[in-house]
Amino acid sequence: MNDPEALQAFARDSPVQNPPAPHESEKRAEGNAKFKSGDLEGAIAAYEKALEDPEEDRLPLLSNVGLCHLKRKEPAKALAFLREAMTLTVRLHASPKIATKAAARRYEAEVSLGDIAAMRAALADLRYYTRQPGGSVTGLSNIPDAPAEEKALQLIVAIVNGQQNDSGLWQIERLLEGVPAEACDKHGNNPLSLSVEVACATTDRGSSFGFKLVQMLLKAGTPPDVRQSGGKTPLMAAANKGRADICGLLLKAGASATATDREGFSPLHTASVEIYADDRRIEEYLSFSDEYIKPVHNKGAEALRAAGVEVDDTDPRALRAENKTPEQHRASILQETLKAIVLVGRFAGLTEETMYDVVDNPLLTSWTGLQSFIPRILLKRWPRKDAPLTYAERGEICRLWGKRQEREMLSRCPSTNALVPFFVVNRSHQDWLSNFQHPLQHTYACAIPDNAALDAISSLGMPLMELGAGAGYWGALLRSRGVECVLYDRAPPTADGNNVYFHRQFTEVLLGDHSKAATHPGHALLLVWPFSDEEAKSPWARVIW
Numbered sequence: 001m002n003d004p005e006a007l008q009a010f011a012r013d014s015p016v017q018n019p020p021a022p023h024e025s026e027k028r029a030e031g032n033a034k035f036k037s038g039d040l041e042g043a044i045a046a047y048e049k050a051l052e053d054p055e056e057d058r059l060p061l062l063s064n065v066g067l068c069h070l071k072r073k074e075p076a077k078a079l080a081f082l083r084e085a086m087t088l089t090v091r092l093h094a095s096p097k098i099a100t101k102a103a104a105r106r107y108e109a110e111v112s113l114g115d116i117a118a119m120r121a122a123l124a125d126l127r128y129y130t131r132q133p134g135g136s137v138t139g140l141s142n143i144p145d146a147p148a149e150e151k152a153l154q155l156i157v158a159i160v161n162g163q164q165n166d167s168g169l170w171q172i173e174r175l176l177e178g179v180p181a182e183a184c185d186k187h188g189n190n191p192l193s194l195s196v197e198v199a200c201a202t203t204d205r206g207s208s209f210g211f212k213l214v215q216m217l218l219k220a221g222t223p224p225d226v227r228q229s230g231g232k233t234p235l236m237a238a239a240n241k242g243r244a245d246i247c248g249l250l251l252k253a254g255a256s257a258t259a260t261d262r263e264g265f266s267p268l269h270t271a272s273v274e275i276y277a278d279d280r281r282i283e284e285y286l287s288f289s290d291e292y293i294k295p296v297h298n299k300g301a302e303a304l305r306a307a308g309v310e311v312d313d314t315d316p317r318a319l320r321a322e323n324k325t326p327e328q329h330r331a332s333i334l335q336e337t338l339k340a341i342v343l344v345g346r347f348a349g350l351t352e353e354t355m356y357d358v359v360d361n362p363l364l365t366s367w368t369g370l371q372s373f374i375p376r377i378l379l380k381r382w383p384r385k386d387a388p389l390t391y392a393e394r395g396e397i398c399r400l401w402g403k404r405q406e407r408e409m410l411s412r413c414p415s416t417n418a419l420v421p422f423f424v425v426n427r428s429h430q431d432w433l434s435n436f437q438h439p440l441q442h443t444y445a446c447a448i449p450d451n452a453a454l455d456a457i458s459s460l461g462m463p464l465m466e467l468g469a470g471a472g473y474w475g476a477l478l479r480s481r482g483v484e485c486v487l488y489d490r491a492p493p494t495a496d497g498n499n500v501y502f503h504r505q506f507t508e509v510l511l512g513d514h515s516k517a518a519t520h521p522g523h524a525l526l527l528v529w530p531f532s533d534e535e536a537k538s539p540w541a542r543v544i545w
Contacts, residue, residue, distance in 0.1 A: 028056060031064065040068045058084075059091045063102040070105060075112035082106035086125055089231050093262040096135035103129050107143075117254075121223035124182040128227045131188055151175070152183040155191045159198060164209040169216060181222035192217050193228040193237065196250075200241040214249055224255035231261035232270075239271035281375040288373075292342050293435045300335020307331040329497030337503070339439035347373065355443075358476045358506050363444035370436065378432040442501045445473035447528045457526070458483050465517065466526040469509050470499075474528050476507035486520055488512035 031046030047065045050056050062085035069078035085102045086092070092099035103126035110118040127146060129135050155175045158168070181191040195217055199210025214234075218224060225233045235255040238246035247267075251257065260266050307327040344350045347369030348362050355362055457464070458481050469475055469487035478485050485507075492509040493499035510516075517525060 027053070028061060031061075035064065035068065040072055044068045057091070059088050059095065059098055059102065062088075063098065063105060066102070066105050066109065070108060070112075075109040078109045079106065079113070082109055087259070089260040089262060090264045092129060093132065093231060096129055096132040099129040099132070100126065100135050104143075117221060117223070120180070120182065120221060121225065124223045124226045127184070128188075128231075131184070147179045147183040149184075149186050151179040152191070153185045155179055155181070155183070156185060156189060156194055159191055159195050159213065168209065169212060172213065173216060173220075176217070176220050181217040181220060182226040188229055190226050190228060192222045192224075192226050193232075193234050196234040196237050196246060199246050200238060200243050205243070205245045211245060211249070214246060218249060218253040224250045224253040225259055227261075230263070233259050233261070233267070235259070235267045236261060236265070236270040239267040242271070281373060284373065285375055285378070288346070289431070289435060292346070293339060296338035296342055297335065297435065300331065300338055303331040303334050304328065326497040329500070330495070330503075333442075333495075333497060333503040336439040336442050339435060340443040343370075343436060343440060356504070356506065358473060359480060361449065361477060363440060363473065364448055364450055366440055367448050374432065374436070378428050443471075444506075445470060445528070446501070447474075449474050449477055449528075454478065454481065460524055463520075463523045464526045465520045465523040466528065467512075467514060467517065468527065468529050470529075471502040472505050472507040472509040474526070475509070479507055485526075486510070486523065488516050 027046045028050035031043045031050060034040075034042035034046055044065055047061050047068070051058060051061050051065075062081045066078040066082035066085065069075070069081070082102060082105050086106055092102070103122065107119065107122040107126050110122045123144065126143070155172065158172050158175055163171070181195075184190045192214070195210065195213045199208060199214050202208045202210055205211070224235070227233055228237075233255065235247060235250045235257070236259075238250060257267055307325070307330070309328050309331065341352050341355065344355045344362055344366050345352075347367075348355070348365040350362055350365075454477055457478060463484035463486070464475075464478065465486045465488070466475055467488050469489045471493055472487050472489075475485045475487040487507065487509045488511070489499075489509050490511070490513050491499040492511055493502035493504060495503055497503065
């Protein structure tokens with residue numbers, strides 16, 4: 001560990017050889033030649049001369065000068081160049097192999113000087129760049145093994161899902177005895193960055209569980225600039241949230257205020273630009289659901305109870321079942337129609353009178369409006385607690401969890417349950433389906449017809465026969481484009497609740513099933529119905545139309 005020769009197979013065999021840059025100077029080529037001949041002093045002079053050229057690629061030059069000083073047993077001089085090399089974040093991400101060599105050389109220099117904190121920071125950088133696509137550890141030896149991913153995940157779960165009190169802090173402190181807080185799971189998520197997310201999810205400043213957690217991890221010697229996905233540092237996340245208290249902790253621990261991420265953004269940039277738009281979306285989504293969706297849901301629930309359906313007011317999933325009576329179907333239709341009226345009014349600017357005019361494709365318009373409103377995390381669900389999550393997804397779960405932990409939906413799930421974050425996402429995903437997606441699907445169509453799809457179908461230049469046409473939404477749009485269509489469904493929908501999904505027709509839909517296909521020779525068969533995974537398992541989904 002303390003032997004500078006430990007890295008020579010990887011970091012000292014040769015200087016970084018980069019493909020010639022468009023403006024590569026003669027001095028750089030001269031430096032490479034002198035290095036190969038063993039003239040280290042001459043190589044250093046040539047490389048330093050090349051560094052004066054603003055058109056030169058600084059990363060390999062700085063790394064090579066550092067290598068020369070390491071070979072001359074001058075680690076302090078090497079660090080001056082290698083530390084600068086490790087600040088060129090955009091360039092480092094563009095060339096992970098060069099980045100890994102530069103990081104390995106910096107780590108070797110820090111080991112030689114014996115600065116434990118600097119060694120941990122250098123090792124964290126080295127491991128970060130070796131995880132990037134194209135990064136390589138070929139030939140690298142005698143580097144401490146990375147902590148077991150299982151232990152890192154245990155620490156992450158304790159941070160996200162543990163008790164937010166002194167007992168929870170004590171548990172995390174015990175886990176830190178076996179794994180450092182710069183350790184990563186297999187997806188590159190690290191405990192310090194996630195702890196900053198936890199701290200930023202609360203409004204309490206300077207005294208919250210999250211604040212104390214970050215404070216504890218930094219006191220344990222965690223490198224304050226340990227990077228997450230995209231090269232972002234904890235300080236960038238705290239600055240983005242406007243959390244001066246967390247920024248103060250990180251800066252006091254040595255975090256760099258000038259560090260940049262893969263895109264070249266510094267903490268100052270992230271303090272000025274919203275890089276976590278989903279945090280705002282989550283707040284707007286929850287507020288919109290409470291203010292507009294919940295009241296009409298409750299109104300529909302009253303109709304369902306009156307029709308003999310047992311409904312829990314707190315459960316937003318009053319979904320249909322095929323064994324419901326017509327009265328119960330009508331009640332379900334009412335609930336979803338009320339939600340659809342709210343949605344198309346908010347996201348398509350349509351009224352109850354105009355929402356059924358297909359000319360402007362209200363389903364597509366509403367869905368397009370929803371894309372800039374719905375948090376991405378709600379469109380995804382994970383059935384297992386070990387399902388892979390990106391760091392951004394973990395952060396979104398953390399923020400959603402923090403914003404909902406006082407709500408009745410989450411309070412019914414014990415805070416000590418290891419599945420809480422996944423419970424939040426899965427339950428919120430179901431809320432999204434029941435309150436946003438299903439009402440639009442069951443008002444218009446199960447699949448969204450965009451212009452590209454309609455143009456492609458129209459370009460066939462032949463009559464169409466659609467089976468399973470539902471409310472005839474696709475057919476109505478195609479007929480408006482002059483396409484000859486014959487539409488069939490097993491239960492052409494009416495207001496009487498005869499159809500499991502729809503309650504009206506946008507254009508004429510005839511009664512018929514797959515047997516009608518033989519009666520329309522010369523027609524192209526159109527089938528539009530995207531089954532969900534759950535629907536695809538149903539016996540009726542396997543019937544051939």
